[in-house]
Amino acid sequence: MTAGLRELKRRQTRQAISDAATRLFLEYGFEAVTIAEIAIAAQVAKMTITNYFPRKEDLALDFHETFRGSLAAAFGSRREGESALAGLHREYLAAVARHDALAGFCGPDFARMVLGSPTLGARLRELHEQREEALAAALAAETAAPAGALTPRAAAALLAAAHRTLFHHALDLAAEGRTNRQIAATLSAATDEVFGLLGPSLADYAVRTAA
Structure with missing residues (x-):
């Protein structure tokens, strides 16, 4: 089997596991479903599931990476000419327009x-924290901040909090039965x-200059 075919097979297996898990979670609830039941539904071994998804939560939150x-x-x-704030604002609006998960x-x-x-809920909080940390590292590197500088960390915390607030607002609206079009509006x-x-606070922070 060529490398391309192996990668295709890997993606197909991963998707089949994710789809089977989602069906079971929606029918019975996340807490009630076991890895063994997902393995049977996806027609794979339990070890295959843990190879692709080390944590059960990531079967539901398949966008974690x-x-x-x-x-x-x-x-x-x-x-x-865009600051960190302006760039993230624009990108978030684009994500809303395409109804991004x-x-x-x-x-x-x-x-x-x-x-x-x-x-x-706990896993989502962890993922929000991890992406805040990744943003802080990117801000520190781009602004050449000294080791241990608080400004990149504080800016990342504020920007991540904005995204976290909007993310959970979208979840609440979806749970109420709003359509994606209504949620986007x-x-x-x-x-x-x-x-x-x-x-x-951040309008002029981390502005991208000409290369």
Whole structure:
């Protein structure tokens, strides 16, 4: 088997496991479903599941790897003349426009499952913290801040808090049964409101200059 075919098979297996787990979680609740039951539904061995998903929570929150680095990636993609705040604001609005799961978009059943699970709630808090840390590291590197500097960490905390607030607002709206289109309309206004609060502190921080 060629490397390309192996990678395709790997992606297909991972997706099949994720799909089977999601179906069971939505039907029975996250806490009630076991890895053994997911293995039977996906027709794979239990060890195969743990090879792809070391933590059960990440079967439900399958975006965890991308989520951790999402704010740092948005910061890195800002345009010339854009501050960290402006770049992340623009990128978040773009995520809202495409109904991105990283911005909290999901179906009502999935949102209720997440909000009703203490385990998933704890994992989400951990993921939010990890992406804040990744953003702080990116800010420190780009601004050439000295080791231990507080400004990149404080700026990352404020920017991550804005994203966390909007993410959970999207979850709440989804759980209420709002459509993605309705959620996007509400979030667009909320995004401007929340990011606007940070303007006095961060409007001129980490502005990208010409290469």
